[in-house]
Amino acid sequence: MRLPNRPKPGELLLARPGMEADYWDQAVILVLDCDDDGALGVLLNREAEIELGQVLPLWSSLVSPPQALFEGGPVSPQGAICLAQLLDPKEEPPGWRRVHGELGLLHLDTPVPLVEGAYGALRIFAGYAGWDSGQLEAELLRGDWLRVPSRDEDIFGTELEGLWQRILRRQGGTLGLLSTWTDEPELN
Template sequence: MKKPIKTGTMLLAEPFMLDPNFKRAAILLVDHGEDGSIGFILNRESEVRIDHLVDDFPEFEAPVYIGGPVGRDTVHYLHRRGDLIEGSDPVARGIWWGGDYERLKFLIRQGLMTPSDVRFFVGYSGWSENQLEQEMVNGSWVPAAMDPNYVFRSPPDTLWSQVMHHKGNAFSVIADMKDEAKFN
């Protein structure tokens, strides 16, 4: 029996997904319920720093990631410090979503929040009611256990393969497949 999808689940795009928004994407679901799902792509780093993107943000050498194709005019963040940021929503062990934005900036100014404690996203990945479940039935996504290190320590360019390897068995073989198949 398959485990149900829930908040805190990692979703890996199946290896042959053609949608450029999700090709080899590693997504953390931050909200999943009967009305739909929200997640952030963890392995799409942009060239922009958060302090260059957002006005009145303290100097902070943290990149912004492309969270998904929806709401590209919104900024979100995941962090490890739910104990210090009021209003944070727990997502998985050691990972919180959002919270008091002014408090976040204060903690950064005080040096209590470092770039390794937080990850910023422009946009998000979203699914309407039952859409994600249908995509799971169709084999578009491979669910995986979440580890906070995937968000805060793993290099984004190898994250998809790393998580596939951690799943073991046939997934380890999939993890070693080249990104682009070439036929001569």
């Protein structure tokens, strides 16, 4: 059953300003899947503390700048998810599964020689953000997350600092005003 407020793969979830949980402060999450069983996505604007070369040395030179490992979320932080944007939209290389448009998930067991030259952008995440069945929809109804469309530069851009603000600002209107939010209520 498709719920009317269920996010679609490729959409962004932005943490509501002032959200109580510090972990999610100004979080920008790309939705990868959302169905009756639950939802999952990856946090786009936080680099992991560990170097990519320490865990996946063969992939270090293949990923898009800033050539780092990203913290995808608190679930399964020892696991890795690779997002890959096709170079040629007419092809579907081995080990790749479409998420939205030319964006997909690339299996990290794919031989590196097959990966080289097949993708316009790659990013690897340690862990992911996950929700049980109906949990994300309930959080959306409560107003914890703001849903907005994604752009390639949100997913593969080099400027992580201020990503939350830039995405809100381009929405205009009330959402654009939220981009000026501060943690000091008297300044809002």
